[in-house]
Structures are given as structure tokens and as C-alpha cells.
Amino acid sequence: MPADLSPADKAKYAAAKRAVEFIEDGMRVGLGTGSTAAWMVRLLGKRVREEGLRITGVPTSSRTAKQAREEGITVVSLDEAGWLDLTIDGTDEFDPDLNLIKGGGGAHLQEKIVAAASDQMIVIADTAKDVPQLGAFPLPVEVIPFGLKATKALVEETLVPLDVAGRKVTLRMNGDAPFVTDEGNHILDLHLGRIGNPSRLSLVLNQVPGVVENGLFIDLCSRVIIGHIDGSAEIRKPKVDTAENGRDDDGEIRNIFADLGD
Known part of the structure; x- marks a missing residue:
């Protein structure tokens, strides 16, 4: 972790670093937008350059596309990529059921389309985004x-x-x-x-x-990775552990559109 980061950036870095570990060679990955997602793109680019990781990235905004190309990540459109293995994105709020409010950066339309076209959505956040009930963020x-x-x-x-x-x-x-x-x-x-x-x-x-489209993301997020200022990260899954309401036997959110990718 860079030594000169602010406490907030340390938490974002920690969450992004842990999330990038879920990306495997050959994956098609949705690349989110925002300050936390920017750390993810930066760290993913490092893996591409240093490890030879081969992935295809689908950005959720023009600014993410620009950053990804600068990092050496292969960028294509969602139509070119087809169904995605994974999307990693930030959030403005998340509740105990992993419902989200997104769109503070104005990209929630493309973010939701990309997330819905993915087997999994991993959200990266700091502790400030963890709320008991959505709505404080506009x-x-x-x-x-x-x-x-x-x-x-x-x-x-x-x-x-x-x-x-x-x-x-x-x-x-x-x-x-x-x-x-x-x-x-x-x-x-x-x-x-x-x-x-x-x-x-x-x-x-x-x-x-x-x-x-609105910025509520319902039954799309599989897990949230929460970064802390000490450099650690924790993984949060939905509190409701049933196979109903779009959740699998492990309690993770099951993308309701997932069968369309088969």
C-alpha cells in the first residue's frame, strides 16, 4: 500500500486489492466507475502488466474506459464481450441485504446494465457506505x-x-x-x-x-468487500441466508438474469 494515502484512500485501496484477487485468467470483467473503482482498475492493470493476466474489461463509463486503456487492460464494449464473469464496482450506500444506491458519479445506467449482465457483482467500499437502511445518500x-x-x-x-x-x-x-x-x-x-x-x-x-433508470441496485450484488484504514478487508454477504428471493444455498445473491448467459 502506498505510504502517503489518506485514511479514506487506504480503506478504498484495501477493498480494491482484495477484490482484484477474485479475477482469474481469461475472465470477462465489468469495470466500475468512481474513486474506489479507480483503485481497482489501477491494481488490475498492475496484475496485467506484472503477472501477464489475460482479461477483457468492459468499462461502465468513458472515464473508466480511458483509465483502463492507460493501465494496459484490453477494453471492449458489452456487446462485444457478451455475458460477463464478474463485475467489480463501488457504491454510495449498501444495506444488510446488499441493496445498493449508486450513481453519485452519474454512471449508474451503464453500471446497472453491466452488473445485470454478469454472473457476479462484487462491490468494494469503505465503512462509511455501510448503512442500516438506504436513503441518506440522494x-x-x-x-x-x-x-x-x-x-x-x-x-x-x-x-x-x-x-x-x-x-x-x-x-x-x-x-x-x-x-x-x-x-x-x-x-x-x-x-x-x-x-x-x-x-x-x-x-x-x-x-x-x-x-x-434509477440508482437502486436490488438483488445484483453478490458480496461487499469492506476496506479498513489499517489495510485489512472483510467480506460481507447478505444477512438473510435462504434460497428464496434470489439467493443461493450459501446466502449469496443470485443474479436474477444469470440464466440468460447460458
């Missing part, structure tokens, strides 16, 4: 530019009967202009405080015309 919702005001009003109305603590909706900005995603869309940030039923909220939001 929930990103990607929307198309056309009819933006109408879509925002519909989202606000949709939230009224739902089990959330707050209902403030703001348009994400980049300076004086709306933030633009890699797909040319905008993002509404939902300041909810607490999300009582993440699955229901995700389903309802995606029914709103103009909404492309």
Missing part, C-alpha cells in the same frame, strides 16, 4: 432531456404514497448547466432520507415516463 434517477419539468413533477407526485422520509427532488448541475451523462441524459437527485421499501420504489420510479 437517489439518482436518470431522465431524458425532453419534457424534463414534466418528468420531475411526475416523480415528485409518485413519491407521495411511498414509504420515504423526504420528497425533495433536485436537478443535478454541472456548474451553471445541467449535468449530462454518457448517454446524453440528465439526473434528478431524490433526497429521501430513508427508503422503507427499495424494491417497490425502484419498480415505481421506472414506470414514470421520461425515467431511464
Whole structure:
């Protein structure tokens, strides 16, 4: 571990280092976006250069693609790669069932598509992302530019009967202009405080015309690797240990789309 890292970066480095150990020769790997995922890409590139590890990377954003190429990782599109063995990505929050809020960096649409097309999703995080209930971090919702005001009003109305603590909706900005995603869309940030039923909220939001995708990742994450400032890392699996609700006999999340890769 580099000696001059901040405590937060030490934890991110530790989680990323442990996650990269799951990658094997010949794998097709989804490469996440964000500050923690950037450490993962850097460490994966080191394995490629020093160990001769042969992998194919599918980035979840243009900035991840740029970094991966600079690290010497072979980069292809998801359509070129087909089904993936593994995706490693960061998160903004995760709860005891490994439901996630993602999209703080504005890449959750591509991140969710890549995660859904993978046998496993490993999330890397520091302890600050571990929460008893989702919602303190604003929930990103990607929307198309056309009819933006109408879509925002519909989202606000949709939230009224739902089990959330707050209902403030703001348009994400980049300076004086709306933030633009890699797909040319905008993002509404939902300041909810607490999300009582993440699955229901995700389903309802995606029914709103103009909404492309929300930042709730449900039944996609297989495990979370939590890094600590002392350089150690722990692996967290869902607390519910049943074969129901998309979990296998070991309690790990089973990607509900996994059979499509067969």
C-alpha cells in the first residue's frame, strides 16, 4: 500500500486489492466507475502488466474506459464481450441485504446494465457506505432531456404514497448547466432520507415516463468487500441466508438474469 494515502484512500485501496484477487485468467470483467473503482482498475492493470493476466474489461463509463486503456487492460464494449464473469464496482450506500444506491458519479445506467449482465457483482467500499437502511445518500434517477419539468413533477407526485422520509427532488448541475451523462441524459437527485421499501420504489420510479433508470441496485450484488484504514478487508454477504428471493444455498445473491448467459 502506498505510504502517503489518506485514511479514506487506504480503506478504498484495501477493498480494491482484495477484490482484484477474485479475477482469474481469461475472465470477462465489468469495470466500475468512481474513486474506489479507480483503485481497482489501477491494481488490475498492475496484475496485467506484472503477472501477464489475460482479461477483457468492459468499462461502465468513458472515464473508466480511458483509465483502463492507460493501465494496459484490453477494453471492449458489452456487446462485444457478451455475458460477463464478474463485475467489480463501488457504491454510495449498501444495506444488510446488499441493496445498493449508486450513481453519485452519474454512471449508474451503464453500471446497472453491466452488473445485470454478469454472473457476479462484487462491490468494494469503505465503512462509511455501510448503512442500516438506504436513503441518506440522494437517489439518482436518470431522465431524458425532453419534457424534463414534466418528468420531475411526475416523480415528485409518485413519491407521495411511498414509504420515504423526504420528497425533495433536485436537478443535478454541472456548474451553471445541467449535468449530462454518457448517454446524453440528465439526473434528478431524490433526497429521501430513508427508503422503507427499495424494491417497490425502484419498480415505481421506472414506470414514470421520461425515467431511464434509477440508482437502486436490488438483488445484483453478490458480496461487499469492506476496506479498513489499517489495510485489512472483510467480506460481507447478505444477512438473510435462504434460497428464496434470489439467493443461493450459501446466502449469496443470485443474479436474477444469470440464466440468460447460458
